[in-house]
Amino acid sequence: MTVTEERPASEVGAPRRRKEDQRLITGRTRWTDNMQLPGMLHLAMVRSPFAHATITSVDTSAALSSPGVAAVYSGADLAEEQGALPNAWSIIPDQVAPSHPSIAVDTVAFSGEIVAVIVARSAAEARDAVELVDVEYDELPPVLDSRAAATDDVLAHLDLGTNVSAVWIFDSAEAGTGSDVEQAISTARTGGVLIERELRQQRLIPAFMEPRSIVVDPTGEQLTVWTSTQVPHFVRVFIALVLGIPESKIRVIAPDVGGGFGGKLQFTPEEVLTVIAARHAGKPCKYTETRSESLQAAHHGRDQWQKLTLAATKEGEVTGLKIELVADMGAYLGLVTSAIPILGAFMYNGIYKFPAYHLQCTNVFTNKAWTDAYRGAGRPEATFAIERLMDELAAELGVDPLEIREKNWIKHDEFPYMTVCGLEYDTGNYEAATEQARQAFGYDELRAEQRRRREAGDPVQLGIGVSTFTEMCGLAPSRWLGSQGYVGGGWEHASIRMLPTGKVEVITGTSPHGQGHETAWSQIVADRLGMPFDDIEVLHGDTQIAPRGLDSYGSRSLVVGGMAVLAAADKVIEKARPIAAHLLEANPDDLEFAAGRFGVKGTEAGLGLGEVAFAVFQAHNMPAGTEPSLDSDATFDPETFSFPHGTHLCAVEVDTETGGTKLRNYTCVDDVGNVVNPLIVEGQVHGGLAQGISQALFEEAVYDDAGTLVTGSFVDYLVPSAADLPSFVTSRTETPSSTNPLGVKGVGEAGTIASTPAVVNAVVDALRHLGVDDIVMPCTPHRVWSAIQHSSAGAATPADNPAGDDAGLPSHNAAVSEGSTGESPGEGPEAGGNDSRGGLS
Amino acid sequence: MTRISVTVDGTSYQDEVEPRMLLVHYLRERLGKTGTVVGCDTSNCGACTVHLDSKSVKSCTVFAVQADGRDVTTIEGLAHDGELHPMQQAFHENHALQCGFCTPGMIMQSIDLLRENPSPTEHEVREGLEGNLCRCTGYHNIVKAVMSLGEGASV
Numbered sequence: 003m004t005v006t007e008e009r010p011a012s013e014v015g016a017p018r019r020r021k022e023d024q025r026l027i028t029g030r031t032r033w034t035d036n037m038q039l040p041g042m043l044h045l046a047m048v049r050s051p052f053a054h055a056t057i058t059s060v061d062t063s064a065a066l067s068s069p070g071v072a073a074v075y076s077g078a079d080l081a082e083e084q085g086a087l088p089n090a091w092s093i094i095p096d097q098v099a100p101s102h103p104s105i106a107v108d109t110v111a112f113s114g115e116i117v118a119v120i121v122a123r124s125a126a127e128a129r130d131a132v133e134l135v136d137v138e139y140d141e142l143p144p145v146l147d148s149r150a151a152a153t154d155d156v157l158a159h160l161d162l163g164t165n166v167s168a169v170w171i172f173d174s175a176e177a178g179t180g181s182d183v184e185q186a187i188s189t190a191r192t193g194g195v196l197i198e199r200e201l202r203q204q205r206l207i208p209a210f211m212e213p214r215s216i217v218v219d220p221t222g223e224q225l226t227v228w229t230s231t232q233v234p235h236f237v238r239v240f241i242a243l244v245l246g247i248p249e250s251k252i253r254v255i256a257p258d259v260g261g262g263f264g265g266k267l268q269f270t271p272e273e274v275l276t277v278i279a280a281r282h283a284g285k286p287c288k289y290t291e292t293r294s295e296s297l298q299a300a301h302h303g304r305d306q307w308q309k310l311t312l313a314a315t316k317e318g319e320v321t322g323l324k325i326e327l328v329a330d331m332g333a334y335l336g337l338v339t340s341a342i343p344i345l346g347a348f349m350y351n352g353i354y355k356f357p358a359y360h361l362q363c364t365n366v367f368t369n370k371a372w373t374d375a376y377r378g379a380g381r382p383e384a385t386f387a388i389e390r391l392m393d394e395l396a397a398e399l400g401v402d403p404l405e406i407r408e409k410n411w412i413k414h415d416e417f418p419y420m421t422v423c424g425l426e427y428d429t430g431n432y433e434a435a436t437e438q439a440r441q442a443f444g445y446d447e448l449r450a451e452q453r454r455r456r457e458a459g460d461p462v463q464l465g466i467g468v469s470t471f472t473e474m475c476g477l478a479p480s481r482w483l484g485s486q487g488y489v490g491g492g493w494e495h496a497s498i499r500m501l502p503t504g505k506v507e508v509i510t511g512t513s514p515h516g517q518g519h520e521t522a523w524s525q526i527v528a529d530r531l532g533m534p535f536d537d538i539e540v541l542h543g544d545t546q547i548a549p550r551g552l553d554s555y556g557s558r559s560l561v562v563g564g565m566a567v568l569a570a571a572d573k574v575i576e577k578a579r580p581i582a583a584h585l586l587e588a589n590p591d592d593l594e595f596a597a598g599r600f601g602v603k604g605t606e607a608g609l610g611l612g613e614v615a616f617a618v619f620q621a622h623n624m625p626a627g628t629e630p631s632l633d634s635d636a637t638f639d640p641e642t643f644s645f646p647h648g649t650h651l652c653a654v655e656v657d658t659e660t661g662g663t664k665l666r667n668y669t670c671v672d673d674v675g676n677v678v679n680p681l682i683v684e685g686q687v688h689g690g691l692a693q694g695i696s697q698a699l700f701e702e703a704v705y706d707d708a709g710t711l712v713t714g715s716f717v718d719y720l721v722p723s724a725a726d727l728p729s730f731v732t733s734r735t736e737t738p739s740s741t742n743p744l745g746v747k748g749v750g751e752a753g754t755i756a757s758t759p760a761v762v763n764a765v766v767d768a769l770r771h772l773g774v775d776d777i778v779m780p781c782t783p784h785r786v787w788s789a790i791q792h793s794s795a796g797a798a799t800p801a802d803n804p805a806g807d808d809a810g811l812p813s814h815n816a817a818v819s820e821g822s823t824g825e826s827p828g829e830g831p832e833a834g835g836n837d838s839r840g841g842l843s
Numbered sequence: 844m845t846r847i848s849v850t851v852d853g854t855s856y857q858d859e860v861e862p863r864m865l866l867v868h869y870l871r872e873r874l875g876k877t878g879t880v881v882g883c884d885t886s887n888c889g890a891c892t893v894h895l896d897s898k899s900v901k902s903c904t905v906f907a908v909q910a911d912g913r914d915v916t917t918i919e920g921l922a923h924d925g926e927l928h929p930m931q932q933a934f935h936e937n938h939a940l941q942c943g944f945c946t947p948g949m950i951m952q953s954i955d956l957l958r959e960n961p962s963p964t965e966h967e968v969r970e971g972l973e974g975n976l977c978r979c980t981g982y983h984n985i986v987k988a989v990m991s992l993g994e995g996a997s998v
Contacts, residue, residue: 019935026943027931027950029878036877095994126868211882211890211944211978216946260880260944261978293883516942516979536947681938685980689941692981716887716976724982753981 013525013535017681020521021540025258029363029596032257034230035290043072045279045289046128047272048118048135049299050110051711053369054158057108060118061136068134070127072283074120077107080278085244089335092487093344093365095814096167100159100367102334104271110139111158111333113370113660113710114298116271121287144369144709147332149307151366158333158367167331167365168340172347172423174359180422183313183360186322190313194321197312197394202778202789203383205330205703207297207713208376209721210515212260214300215290216273218280224253225281229273232262233553234513236337238545240269241277256543259515261531263693264375265300266515267555268336294714296464302703303376305330306343306383312391313358318399320410322358325350325387329365332372339374340365344486345474345556346380348423352388353432353472353647354410357525359422369709375555377693381473389469389759390776391792397770403468403763404436404445411470418740424472427645428740432470434670435735439649442731443669448653454773464666465768466655469760471757472647475748477556479640493639494558495550496566498527498574500632502619504612506538508570511551513543517750518609518682519559523567525678526744531611532573532598536813550637557646557748560678568637573634578614581632584625585609585617626835644739646747648672652760656768661787663699663765669731670756675747676737687732691754696722698761700780720780769793847911851876852861852920860907866900867891869907870917872998878918878947882976889975892948893917899955901948918947929992930954937988941979949975951990962994 016714025031045529048275061075087102105116118135122128131177145156151165158165190196217228225247225432234256242249259266272289272751275639280287291300309326329343343363378385387631396406412419414431421427440446445466452464477483478492497510508523520540528535541547554563575595582600586607593600601608614632617623621630656663668691677683700720704713738745758779767779773794844859851874860869870876870893879902884889891902894916921928930950933939936983940946949972956963956971968989969982977985990996 020938022943023940026940026946027918027927027934029876029947031878031943033877033944034879035880038875099936209943209978211888211976212880213882259942261942263978293885293888332894469896518941592945685941685984688981688983689979690981693978715885716883717885719979721976723974724969724986727969727982729983729986730981781954 013528014678016525016679018521018525018535018679019681020518021059021524022518022520033212033260033661034217034228034257037217037228037288039217039219039286042286042288043121043283044125044128045276046120046125046132047116047122047295048132048137049295050106050113050115050117051710052110052139052141053113053146054142055110055139056142057110057346058138058140059119062118064136065120065131065134068127068131070123071120071131072123073121073279074131074135075105075279076129077103077105077117080105081107083245083278084274087271087274087334088240089246089337089339090489090521091338091341093170093340094168094487097340098162098164099167099335100162101759102713104274112371114295114371116275119275119279126288132660134766139421146368146370146705146709148305148328148366148368151368151648152328157510158369162367163365166366167335170347170363170365172359172361174422177424179424181358183322183324183358186313186358187311187324190321194316195314195395195398197391197398199310199391199394201308201310201387201778203304203306203308203386204697204779205373206303206376206697206701207703207719208263208265208300208303209297209719210261210263210265213291213293213296214266214270214272215288216276217286217288218276219286220280220284221286224251225277227252227254227273227277228257229254230259230266231256232259232266232513232515232555234543234545235511235551235553237269237273241273244274245277254545256513262378262515263377264303264555267338267375268301277382279492293716295452297719298711299371301336301374302332302371303373304383305373308383308387310387310391312395314395318395318401318406318409320354320356320395323350323388325361327361327363329363330370330373331365331367332370333367334372336374339372341488342373342375342380343383344380346384348425349474350385350388351422352385352414353430353470354388354421355412356410357422363790370705371711377690378751379556381751382694382697382755382758383473385469385473385755386759389471390762393468393763393766394775403441407468407470408436416621421606426642427472428642429737430472430645430647430673431737432647432649432737432756434472435647435673436649438733438735439651439669439671442733443561443651443667445651461659462655462657463768465656465764465766467652467654467760467762467764467767469756469763470648470652470789471756472645473751473755474643475557475646475751476561476640476644477558479642491552491639492562493637494552494563495635495637496563496570497635498570498633500574500615500618502616504537504615506533508538508540508567509548510540510542510563510567511548511553512555512559513551514559515554517554517559517686518679522560522678522682523564526564526567527571529687530568532572532596533611545832557750560746561644561742561748562640564678564746565640566636568743569636569638573636574632577632577634578611580625581618582609582614585614585623640741642741644675644741644747646672646674646749646752648752648756650756650760652764654761654764654768656765656786658769658790661783661785661790663783663786665695665728667731668695668728671733671735672749672752673735673737674749674752676736676745677734678744678746684732686749687753688730690751691730691757692722692727694754694757695727696762697758698779698781700726702780793843846909847928849910849913849915852917855878862906862908864907866904866905866907870902872990876917876919880944880947882944887976889952890945890948892951892975894951894955897958899952918950921950928954933988933991937984937991939980939984939988945975945977949977949985949993956989957992965990989997
């Protein structure tokens with residue numbers, strides 16, 4: 003028997019249609035909420051309506067007598083056994099953090115915090131009983147604005163004594179990676195250019211489409227937990243650590259998971275409470291959140307103030323960047339909350355090679371949902387800041403924004419390049435990506451049109467936005483993580499099982515939730531082992547099947563997990579070689595492995611890998627002292643990050659009479675190194691663009707003055723629809739990474755990181771001749787219109803711009819395609835003081 | 844409890860249901876039709892879209908009793924004898940799904956869109972899918988998939 007080859011010459015690089023699709027397009031998907039187990043009970047949560055309050059009493063008696071209710075727990079009932087939720091990253095040794103309960107016992111610190119748990123026969127009966135729990139609160143003043151929180155005038159946690167969790171500083175002169183930023187600023191102040199801005203990164207909500215769901219079956223020897231998570235391996239470890247259950251007694255399964263975007267990179271109160279309830283009941287329990295609960299209490303993202311000072315020469319050469327960040331943690335520290343701004347802290351230099359850098363980040367607590375990873379996690383914030391500043395510098399000097407970037411970026415022949423933040427960029431070619439984008443976009447023609455419209459005084463003005471970016475991706479070298487205060491590692495694991503019939507099982511420690519690992523890993527293994535794509539099965543997301551793994555986030559799956567898969571495949575070949583040689587009666591060194599077959603050099607003799615697998619299964623004729631197995635494991639720990647990059651160009655039409663913004667053209671060229679599956683890569687870019695564009699134009703989590711989330715449903719939290727977005731023009735350059743054997747870089751976050759500044763730069767560019775030099779995100783029609791009214795060219799009086807209505811929430815349509823002035827004061831939920839435009843107008 | 848008689852994916856059912864029971868909960872919890880999912884509480888996301896007498900509805904805004912005497916098709920009733928519906932095939936071919944949670948609703952809405960307008964422009968496709976949210980794809984490939992089945996689309 004020989005292996006028949008019915009596959010392209012190279013699987014890697016082919017636009018394979020996904021293996022995952024069949025079950026997803028036919029409705030056979032295994033979402034956690036689909037699970038029904040015998041005798042299963044259902045949970046519903048009672049949540050605090052107050053942002054900050056003392057719980058004075060919880061009366062559960064009426065709820066307990068409600069039909070179908072099996073149990074009701076208050077925080078006091080579970081105070082002893084619930085433990086404390088973990089934060090896994092201390093960015094400084096003496097980081098301050100409140101104890102983080104799954105269910106509030108004495109006080110609540112954000113609206114949406116769980117105060118009681120109902121367990122009932124059906125989900126409907128559980129929800130009915132929620133209304134019957136009588137909780138008495140004494141309200142405390144909430145602190146909602148992060149900059150106000152930093153003063154400690156009002157405390158988010160009275161017992162903590164401060165709102166400041168940590169102050170983290172990086173200084174290039176101190177670190178030895180560059181020179182003194184104060185010197186650069188002082189030089190620029192006298193003989194150069196200084197750009198000073200305070201930018202706002204609004205609070206966002208990951209808004210994965212599948213609400214989180216947990217099923218716990220306590221009836222077996224092992225506690226089995228199905229959960230809609232990105233991180234089943236984390237969940238297993240933390241159930242063990244938090245609840246004191248031996249890890250070996252826990253099995254966690256992430257079945258099909260409907261999106262994550264960082265929002266399911268968490269160990270949640272709901273997971274803890276479902277485990278506790280199931281163990282008490284001795285029966286399976288399920289909890290599925292409503293969308294409103296998800297928006298209110300699943301972690302949020304972004305929420306920073308960025309005070310920025312960029313120093314440059316009059317010729318446009320950047321000489322230094324100083325940053326003061328205030329990052330809003332919300333009420334608690336989740337898994338990696340405190341490190342999110344720090345993941346961006348190493349990227350504010352972007353693709354540029356200026357010599358001096360200083361960043362001070364102040365992490366503060368407020369009485370809002372806690373923040374944590376959201377697609378890009380720190381890097382979109384950094385990219386936004388530097389790319390907005392580069393446009394402002396270009397405007398200040400009256401040069402083209404592409405020209406100012408070219409003057410400052412790292413040239414392709416300067417790689418590897420050690421940055422002012424102390425990171426070594428592997429490879430890149432910013433010139434090539436930018437030129438390709440410029441051509442595809444029709445940059446010069448659009449600039450000409452922009453001039454024509456300006457000269458004609460067209461009420462609809464054209465703006466062109468530029469964003470060039472790079473990101474550190476592939477979280478992460480374990481040693482680096484350790485040096486930054488993270489408790490875990492950053493390696494990834496894979497194993498390959500060679501089945502007797504010549505089929506292959508690939509077990510990966512990554513945990514996909516839409517990324518297509520089953521397809522991409524099959525392509526990698528098909529090439530390496532020379533096996534047909536369809537003969538390879540990729541298994542994941544179950545700690546019993548894939549016992550070792552660190553899961554999926556941070557654009558790590560391919561560049562870390564994919565390398566483990568590759569290494570495991572290589573080990574299979576090396577284990578098979580002496581066995582094949584023995585069977586062929588040849589010297590192992592005389593064997594060549596190609597296209598799935600060991601051939602004896604210079605002869606026709608050979609054996610397929612499948613044949614070796616069968617011989618190993620029989621084990622009748624093994625070389626002496628050789629174990630009869632080809633199965634192999636590999637754990638890959640990256641030496642460094644990889645640095646994808648790209649150039650994104652965006653054209654918007656802004657109606658100066660209504661403030662309406664219409665995306666006319668979005669063109670990007672991304673360089674993610676070599677590509678395993680171009681179809682999947684493009685899809686990742688498309689989705690990333692949508693989320694980044696949406697930050698620029700639509701999305702914001704808004705709290706009112708009392709700390710109630712007013713964007714608590716999809717009516718108010720504007721996830722864009724198809725009608726809000728254009729088709730994208732995407733293409734690639736390919737500069738292989740030098741840090742991994744496939745030459746690949748991450749792609750999951752690229753689109754999100756690059757697109758936000760491209761869009762805002764475009765909107766500002768459309769209005770710059772009117773004197774507008776910033777608009778706070780999201781650039782709603784009302785904010786755009788207000789910016790025009792307040793600009794030097796606007797003739798508005800304060801009465802034209804009612805204060806406090808800046809976060810007016812237009813309908814999907816109005817926001818992008820038509821524009822609208824219909825957001826009269828009071829029509830939409832109003833921004834709380836924390837979300838107003840501050841001093842930025 | 845109210846007695847209803849309803850045909851779902853070609854099979855007739857008679858059931859007693861609470862008047863407040865939503866069609867989506869009837870499909871999921873009583874019939875095990877878990878291909879149809881719930882993504883929001885406010886009829887914004889469209890993940891629960893099914894066909895009621897061949898027209899798309901959000902099954903979270905229809906009571907089960909309103910389906911009495913009517914014909915429901917879910918994502919699970921589209922493929923016949925292992926043969927995918929052309930829209931399912933188009934979604935696969937065009938990589939129009941990633942996590943797949945919105946996909947059942949998106950496919951059902953796309954079929955209805957083409958039933959109403961067999962040769963839509965891109966703009967019409969985008970407007971026609973406005974009630975269905977996707978967080979993964981940026982809609983680019985979804986629109987492409989639907990356009991690929993429009994009359995006059997180059998195959």
